[in-house]
Amino acid sequence: MSNVNHVMSTAITSDVFRRLGKNNAAVMIEDVVKRFGEVQALNGFSAEIQYGRLTGLVGPDGAGKTTLMRIMTGLLVPNSGRVTLAGFDVVDDNEAIHIVSGYMPQRFGLYEDLSVMENMRLYAQLRGMDADQHGDIFDSLLDFTRLGPFTKRLAGKLSGGMKQKLGLACALMAKPKVLLLDEPSVGVDPVSRQDLWRMVQELTDDGMAVVWSTAYLDEAERCQSVLLLNEGKLEFNGPPQELTDQIKERSYRLEQVGTERRAVLSKALNLASVGDGVIQGDAVRVVLREDANTREIKALADDVGASLTLVQPRFEDAFIDLLGGGPGGTSALAERIDAVELGSDVAVSCRNLTKRFGDFTATDDVSFEVQKGEIFGLLGPNGAGKSTTFKMLCGLFKPTEGEAQVVGHDLRYATGSAKSQLGYMAQKFSLYGLLSVQQNLEFSAGVYGLEGDIKRQRIDEMINTFDLSQYLSTSPDSLPLGYKQRLALACALMHRPPVLFLDEPTSGVDPITRREFWTHINGLARKGVTIMVTTHFMDEAEYCDRVAMMYRARLIALDTPDALKQGAVNEKHPDPTMEDAFIHLVESAQLDDEARRDAKAAV
Amino acid sequence: MRRFLNLFVNARLRAQIVKELLSILRDPRSRIIVFVPPLMQLLIFTFATTLEVRNADIAVYDRDAGHWSHELVARIDAADFVNEIHTVHSPEALRDLIDRRAVIAALNIGPEFSRDIAAGKVGTVQVIVDGRRSNAGQITVGYLNTIAAGVSAAVQRDTVHANPVVVRHWFNPNLIYRWFVVPALSGILVFFSALMITSLSISRERELGTFDQLLVSPTTTFEIIVAKTMPALAIGLVLGLMMIAAAAFVFRVPFEGSFWLLMPSLLLFILSVVGIGLMISSVSATQQQAILGAFAIGVPAVLMSGFATPVENMPTLLQWLAEAIPLKHFLVIVEGTFLKAMPASDIIANTWPLVIIALVTLSMAVVFVRSRLE
Amino acid sequence: MNDQTSKTVDSQADLIQDERAQRAFDWRRLMALVRKESLQAIRDPSTILIAFVLPIILLFLFAYAVSLDVREVRIGVVLESDSASAQSLAAAFAGTRYLKVTPARDRREVAEQVVSGQLRGYVVIPQDFEKRLTSGQPQSVVQVITDGSLPNTANFVANYAQGVVLNWQASRHSGRPVSVINLEPRYWFNAELESRRSLVPGAIAIVMTIIGTMLTALVVAREWERGTMEAVLSTPASVVEILIGKLLPYFVLGMAATLASAALAAFVFDVPLRGSLPALLILSAVFLVPALGQGLLISSVTKNQFLASQIALFSGFLPAFLLSGFLFEIDAMPVPIQAITYLIPARYFVSSLQTVFLAGDVWAVFLPDLAAMMAIGVFFFAIAKRKTRKNLES
Ligand SMILES: Nc1ncnc2c1ncn2[C@@H]1O[C@H](COP(=O)(O)OP(=O)(O)OP(=O)(O)O)[C@@H](O)[C@H]1O
């Protein structure tokens, strides 16, 4: 890790400091306005971004983050106002911008028919670097992305997160003065995110300005400065702590709520005085609204026999508070559906499931059973084989060995009626870019056989639930990332399937919408819907009844979240979080692997 | 239309058909691109594709000062197909004109020409033809021969020769080339449009990742294929009808046959093309592969269809292969319907191969889509 | 960090100059782009299919299938008279090389077969054939009915049947010349009149148009569709580098395809290459300028593979096929359409290619053609460059 920064820093310091010019700001935004037809994407605000700092760009879906990023890199032209980057006007001196800045678009343009190494070499050479001269940079980037063993694999055959990391590696190849990263950590596993974080921090220490837009607010909290956008307006600009300080003494924890935590959360969220709440293990964490008192929440605590403690506010609390609080605790969607009846108690099962691509094993001898109404989480580092397992369960891949069943059917040979028991939300969007949002909804309703009034009703329901009305006639391609996810989820839920497969449903979605997603998921589970979900948000893993951990194609643990956390207790982490548990499991699996390899070598 | 669909197909299929139509017709640009260029091309190509020779330039190297060479050159100069006569005075100049493609043919009249004729012998004229344009060259020679025969008749004024043969061109007495070319071009343009539209349909979904979503839904492979035939079928039918109307009303090609026999044949023709397109699409991983694959099949198919040259000119093996080309059968039907008033039995004889092609290719497409699961 | 920066304040002018130096055309960046594009092209089997397999198919078809030389036309001969001379004329028809005769007694039988397309025409030797033949009056002796729905074949049948009758008559009254003027055609460059020799250049032009226009339009549109363009645009690579990097591999592919087709034509299909190889290469190279330019222009306007392919089909491929003069004579087209053909690069290419293969290096033909192709190419590139800006605004 350190050697990349060494190389980069020597290159950058001489470069950057010599050029800083008179004004000290890396990016100066002055009254920038951007319209797309009717839509006002940026509403005219000013801000400065400094060198040597990590600046977070946060805001709900569709706030204008990507538009701002694209204007800063000169890919879009503002309708009015001025943006200068490293002293260059982004419009007038467009070409210079591409030399002084590095940019990672949200959907990074990897060439899917080139290998990992070929992609990296290409972007290195485009930035005037050479793989042979800068071998150490390549090594450290491969190290952080953990793509070292896969350099010859075509980019199109990587897992979603691996693609994202490869894109990051290509963007980080540059030695720009200003580095712009548009949601770089979407779909990246916690371990790699830590590495990424370290890497970026060392870059800023060397004087680079890094702008990082993110939906992970724990990341934003660690930025030196944040710009919070909402509906094209700048709502906050300053160190995150400043915002967090505004909501002192409003965060509480209801501890030891026992097994009924989902119900308790739902009740808490339905209280007028509670603005936001999440599940944390066997506790429920709530944030009170501004000027609200603790009467109601105390009553609830007494009611369920939990203890109430005041806790430190987090940036996330402040963010949600600023945007008017989170969703209520009841899912209107789940309310409307009838309790699910399934033929069997076992909704999903697989035995000795194995998938090989050539001589590479993506899923290795995985077996588990999921009960009806369970929320079953599948966690694991990027490339562990989660999506592959999902695809075999859904009948999209043919298992090399073993068998997979959903509601008693092997879906590869299943009839239409068996398949309509299933809802699948792919990790990569599978929306029709040539159709409008409305037409996409109508298509997925129709293809599951919905007709007439029911169809119209369901579509309206989805539009209301996921707040899609403003985008009905646009193409999904031009939707903000979070809205794409909403639309994809809406399409998967439309026919109210008793079994749902959600592959990273919340990646790239803002925290408020994520809470809404989970409100719906919780509500559906209470109605008996079985939910299989993968995620890289460790706080979301807490919502699951059971969690399966995959590592290098194998299932290394399967238990309740609390049990997994218990297993990770040691003197360093007396009260481990889910993230600690994740890292612990991955590291011990790694040690196991090494031990086994050593043993083999000895024989 | 909608009510009609409701009657015959279930909601799943209906949703897919609507989706397929929208994917092509929602974007106003693609609506224009799908309809306007083919119609424009019909107009342009109709006038462009002719196997007659017109506006030809001819060189004359006349070493004979006599009457008959004058007569011959004057008649050629007056002929309709000739644009200009270039008179040259040396063999080098003649050669140069041919080399530069300035003339298509050159007459080399020897010094003895008129004298030979006067003496009752045969006067010989050498005609040098640009063999690079072998076809047009041959036709030019044919025209020149007719003129020479005319001069010859003038010489033999006394011994009247009647042409021993009366020729009647049935269906097209004046052999108007346009009557042949407009119906044929309609077929070719519909063929390419339908082939390109369908060859992209599955591969595009594969490339963009929406195909998985279809596969997990309750819809069957059969329904997927049926839905995917619809846009090309609809667009091809509309294009085909517009072109047939243009042929009959704008280009005034006589329409002798039965429209009600032509319609189903047109549909079957498009369906068999769609089958080929979907087969290509179902084996392609990317749109590029699909389009290039469509070309690798489409271009030879047009060449072997009997449009440029008659099928019976080809070696037997290729003639069999041509049976698998929908365009070959459709050209027979469409020419026959326009000019010959082909009876139903003859039309059917050319439609059942279309049915077989469609059945085979569409089932292959279903099989390929099924077997391409990883 | 702040005092560090204030120590090293530089003048803005100096800084901009430095950037300019970096911005200039950079060979290594270009080579990286070229390498990437070549890898992509080589990996996709469809490029090989188009560049090397399609030419083989086309050359084969032009050699054996699409010959404009008529081989065997099926006609009917209706013998209504039983006289010896009628029999002898019928035999004369049956004995020709180019006609395949179906004998019949009744014209209704063969008429039906003409309608169904099994016969291309028929000859009627009438009942009073003998009488007409000997009457001494100038009158016709046989009737020829052709299938006018295929004008070319009809023409051939009419002319050929006439020839057969004339020859038959001449052989009966030997010695009497039929015509006093004899035209002796000599086909330069193609003495045996093999149409494949003039069609092969057309095949090359078609393949080059598919590679140059169709394939290029697709690969550039694909970059927009998949979002890789956004990533590449945000690197220091300039528009010119990106465009050249994109086109160079397809330029090479097009040249390779030409060479392969030329070799195949010369060694397998017996088409002579009378001109020089350098001339062929120069012609192909210059033709690729407008072809690639057109592809680039199409894709930068549409940014979508479906639209790009449709436009390339109708503006590139079909005109190259039908308006370039290799199947249909340009001189015979009406003036407005002749005017259109001047805008079609394939027209100049076909004319020069036919010359370089069959006639030799006739620079008087090449130079104007080269100039025209170059001019069209520069025009396309100029618009394409203006349309491809380094941003995503449409
Ligand atoms: N078609 C394929 N050919 C070869 N290898 C593949 C293919 N598809 C997936 N893989 C490999 O299988 C492994 C598992 O991929 P998978 O998509 O299941 O990971 P994942 O756990 O979902 O990761 P992520 O968190 O990044 O989404 C990866 O190493 C990937 O490169």
Ligand SMILES: [Mg+2]
């Ligand atoms: Mg995945």
